[in-house]
Amino acid sequence: MEKVQLNVNGFPQVVLVGSHETILETLRNRLNLTGTKQCCDEGTCGSCTVLMDGKPVLGCLTPTVRCVGKEIVTIEGVSSGDNLHPVQKQLVQNGGMQCGFCTPGVVMTAIPYLKENPDPSIDDIKEGLSGNLCRCTGYKKIIEAVKNAAEELNG
Amino acid sequence: MGHYFRPTTIKEALSLASDWPGNYKYFGGGTDLQIYRKQKLLNNEAIIDLSELDDTCSIKADENSMKLGAFVTLDEITTSSDIQTHFPLLAEAAASVATPVIRKTATMGGNLLVNNRCTLYNQSKEWRDAVGSCLREVGNICLVTGGKDKCFSRNVSDTAPALIALNAVVIIHSQDGKKEIPLQDIYARDGIKFHDHLDEDAIVSEIRVPTKPASWWFKKLRLRKTLDFTSLTVAATVDSAGIARVCLNGVSMSPVLIEESLKKLTVETVIKKARKNCKTVDNDLMPLKYRREMINVYLNEWWKSK
Numbered sequence: 213m214e215k216v217q218l219n220v221n222g223f224p225q226v227v228l229v230g231s232h233e234t235i236l237e238t239l240r241n242r243l244n245l246t247g248t249k250q251c252c253d254e255g256t257c258g259s260c261t262v263l264m265d266g267k268p269v270l271g272c273l274t275p276t277v278r279c280v281g282k283e284i285v286t287i288e289g290v291s292s293g294d295n296l297h298p299v300q301k302q303l304v305q306n307g308g309m310q311c312g313f314c315t316p317g318v319v320m321t322a323i324p325y326l327k328e329n330p331d332p333s334i335d336d337i338k339e340g341l342s343g344n345l346c347r348c349t350g351y352k353k354i355i356e357a358v359k360n361a362a363e364e365l366n367g
Numbered sequence: 368m369g370h371y372f373r374p375t376t377i378k379e380a381l382s383l384a385s386d387w388p389g390n391y392k393y394f395g396g397g398t399d400l401q402i403y404r405k406q407k408l409l410n411n412e413a414i415i416d417l418s419e420l421d422d423t424c425s426i427k428a429d430e431n432s433m434k435l436g437a438f439v440t441l442d443e444i445t446t447s448s449d450i451q452t453h454f455p456l457l458a459e460a461a462a463s464v465a466t467p468v469i470r471k472t473a474t475m476g477g478n479l480l481v482n483n484r485c486t487l488y489n490q491s492k493e494w495r496d497a498v499g500s501c502l503r504e505v506g507n508i509c510l511v512t513g514g515k516d517k518c519f520s521r522n523v524s525d526t527a528p529a530l531i532a533l534n535a536v537v538i539i540h541s542q543d544g545k546k547e548i549p550l551q552d553i554y555a556r557d558g559i560k561f562h563d564h565l566d567e568d569a570i571v572s573e574i575r576v577p578t579k580p581a582s583w584w585f586k587k588l589r590l591r592k593t594l595d596f597t598s599l600t601v602a603a604t605v606d607s608a609g610i611a612r613v614c615l616n617g618v619s620m621s622p623v624l625i626e627e628s629l630k631k632l633t634v635e636t637v638i639k640k641a642r643k644n645c646k647t648v649d650n651d652l653m654p655l656k657y658r659r660e661m662i663n664v665y666l667n668e669w670w671k672s673k
């Protein structure tokens with residue numbers, strides 16, 4: 213076990229973690245931040261995506277020890293109070309979710325993606341989100357929501 | 368009890384490796400290694416994370432040559448305008464690996480040394496216990512061929528065939544010192560010890576491509592346009608002297624290179640050599656007959672495109 217200091221959603225957190233533990237396990241089991249979902253747990257579905265210094269990483273593959281000294285942002289950290297982030301808002305408005313299990317990963321992938329690609333086409337968004345599997349919506353509404361969010365963010 | 372080390376120099380990393388003989392793994396981006404650990408295919412106690420090494424280089428590419436640090440991510444490769452301009456073959460090969468998010472973590476060195484895959488081995492522990500484990504694990508036969516002495520797990524790196532076609536060399540560090548070797552020489556035609564030609568503690572620090580080819584071609588066959596490992600990757604270059612380097616991967620235990628002057632080649636001879644040198648067996652999601660047939664299709668496409 214190692215005692216590490218993490219910075220999660222702007223809050224410093226001191227936790228005792230296993231040396232090989234993943235940040236997904238730490239977030240869910242030690243910090244009770246269960247918004248980040250454990251789904252395939254082997255890098256295939258994108259549900260556990262979180263931001264590490266602004267970059268999307270898969271929580272299930274990222275050792276917690278590797279997150280020391282970095283800023284971690286999870287789905288719990290993207291809205292400001294009741295004001296949803298445009299990506300969240302558009303997913304709600306466009307019906308871009310059904311069971312909701314993949315949604316945190318979609319949001320945490322789309323936010324940095326739109327920062328890097330502020331004016332994406334539908335095909336660009338399909339490629340950008342191609343690591344996020346959804347078994348309910350058939351993707352169309354998710355893609356549309358992200359397209360609308362891009363427009364909203366561009367004002 | 369697990370241990371996680373974050374050395375800052377190659378020397379320190381090598382000394383940690385010697386402290387944990389046979390019981391450590393180097394960790395680049397971990398996007399391959401973590402899957403092996405989760406499926407209990409690897410149980411090493413020590414992880415030596417190479418991401419903090421400060422004595423490695425980044426990307427340098429111009430119209431003559433290219434130099435890459437082994438720890439640059441595949442995303443950095445695909446988005447580098449210098450690589451896109453001067454070595455688009457590598458940009459395309461890197462862009463075909465996994466998904467955009469994984470490519471932000473996955474490293475160049477890790478992709479060259481990605482562990483071989485087989486549909487009857489890369490499964491959960493429960494699955495393997497139910498079916499019976501094979502030669503590569505603790506069993507005594509290959510579940511694909513029924514043979515008792517040879518494993519045919521596939522090398523699935525997409526950047527390896529591209530860099531081999533580009534005539535790349537890699538810089539390797541081990542307790543024995545620093546070496547420069549042609550990339551294709553690190554691979555062994557063996558599904559269990561697939562990097563047998565490397566010292567056990569070898570760290571790949573750099574990749575160098577000496578010249579720019581006159582023309583190039585790349586194609587990857589897979590079930591979906593994203594996420595899936597290769598069922599067949601073909602990368603080919605022709606240099607200014609008319610020498611073709613065609614490299615196939617995903618269809619044998621190691622990348623298969625055919626190097627020959629175009630004057631001496633016909634499409635039939637390339638296909639014949641490829642089919643002879645690829646030890647393709649039924650260990651992928653795509654059917655064997657189809658994958659073999661696609662070797663002909665891709666090589667024909669390359670030949671016509673020249």
Ligand SMILES: Cc1cc2nc3c(=O)[nH]c(=O)nc-3n(C[C@H](O)[C@H](O)[C@H](O)COP(=O)(O)OP(=O)(O)OC[C@H]3O[C@@H](n4cnc5c(N)ncnc54)[C@H](O)[C@@H]3O)c2cc1C
Nearest residue numbers: 255393395396397398399400465473474476477478480571
């Ligand atoms: C969903 C999914 C899809 C994938 N699809 C593909 C695909 O299409 N094509 C593909 O090729 N791969 C694919 N992969 C596997 C993997 O993501 C890539 O191969 C990746 O490039 C590996 O790089 P890494 O830095 O994460 O390697 P790691 O996991 O860190 O390492 C891989 C191996 O190389 C060793 N190693 C790493 N760096 C060095 C170094 N510098 N020196 C010496 N040894 C080193 C490690 O010990 C380990 O054995 C996929 C993985 C996932 C989870």
Ligand code: SF4
Nearest residue numbers: 485501509510518519
């Ligand atoms: S090719 Fe045979 S021995 Fe090798 S991993 Fe597959 S089943 Fe096991």
